[in-house]
Amino acid sequence: AQTVTQSQPEMSVQEAETVTLSCTYDTSESDYYLFWYKQPPSRQMILVIRQEAYKQQNATENRFSVNFQKAAKSFSLKISDSQLGDAAMYFCAYRSGDNYGQNFVFGPGTRLSVLP
Amino acid sequence: DTAVSQTPKYLVTQMGNDKSIKCEQNLGHDTMYWYKQDSKKFLKIMFSYNNKELIINETVPNRFSPKSPDKAHLNLHINSLELGDSAVYFCASSHPSLGRNSPLHFGNGTRLTVT
Numbered sequence: 117a118q119t120v121t122q123s124q125p126e127m128s129v130q131e132a133e134t135v136t137l138s139c140t141y142d143t144s145e146s147d148y149y150l151f152w153y154k155q156p157p158s159r160q161m162i163l164v165i166r167q168e169a170y171k172q173q174n175a176t177e178n179r180f181s182v183n184f185q186k187a188a189k190s191f192s193l194k195i196s197d198s199q200l201g202d203a204a205m206y207f208c209a210y211r212s213g214d215n216y217g218q219n220f221v222f223g224p225g226t227r228l229s230v231l232p
Numbered sequence: 233d234t235a236v237s238q239t240p241k242y243l244v245t246q247m248g249n250d251k252s253i254k255c256e257q258n259l260g261h262d263t264m265y266w267y268k269q270d271s272k273k274f275l276k277i278m279f280s281y282n283n284k285e286l287i288i289n290e291t292v293p294n295r296f297s298p299k300s301p302d303k304a305h306l307n308l309h310i311n312s313l314e315l316g317d318s319a320v321y322f323c324a325s326s327h328p329s330l331g332r333n334s335p336l337h338f339g340n341g342t343r344l345t346v347t
Contacts, residue, residue: 149332153336155273159320161322163337166335211332218326219277222276
């Protein structure tokens with residue numbers, strides 16, 4: 117079974133600075149998909165960014181980008197120009213590429229604080 | 233125009249009671265899920281349905297029973313509630329037929345408190 121690890125339970129960043137959240141996963145598959153979700157105090161789950169394992173190019177969404185290292189099974193999230201509204205729990209998630217692999221496996225989360 | 237809506241938002245009940253949480257999605261997705269988020273924020277899948285057919289059934293007490301009357305609805309019924317059932321329950325949907333990078337779309341969660 118696949119597992120997702122986020123080794124940083126908590127992180128903090130100064131407003132306007134850059135922070136990187138780590139995520140590693142364990143899989144024997146070559147085809148899969150990776151996601152980052154944000155959960156602010158409102159508890160809503162918001163998709164931040166996604167990456168297909170077959171794509172070598174790292175995904176980017178405005179201030180959010182990933183560093184996808186397939187061989188190392190690493191999928192870190194970089195937040196640039198951090199804003200107060202970025203304060204939240206961040207979850208890394210893995211989904212198998214198998215047609216029936218519709219389970220999304222989540223990491224334990226990293227709580228990000230943004231300091232003014 | 234809420235995409236995935238679940239009700240109620242909060243549910244406080246006593247041990248031993250039976251309760252239901254309802255979920256509806258208007259995205260036209262063919263797969264729906266129930267996830268449980270515990271007090272440490274860990275998210276774990278409970279069930280998944282694809283076009284009303286159960287495809288994922290994790291190790292969940294049989295006091296929990298999902299029901300999918302159609303592919304837009306997935307309700308969760310819980311019998312004989314226990315203190316350990318207190319958690320936030322998320323309904324979600326996705327549409328792998330559109331592309332296997334189809335993400336999960338979540339409802340806003342139901343916070344269940346068992347006293």
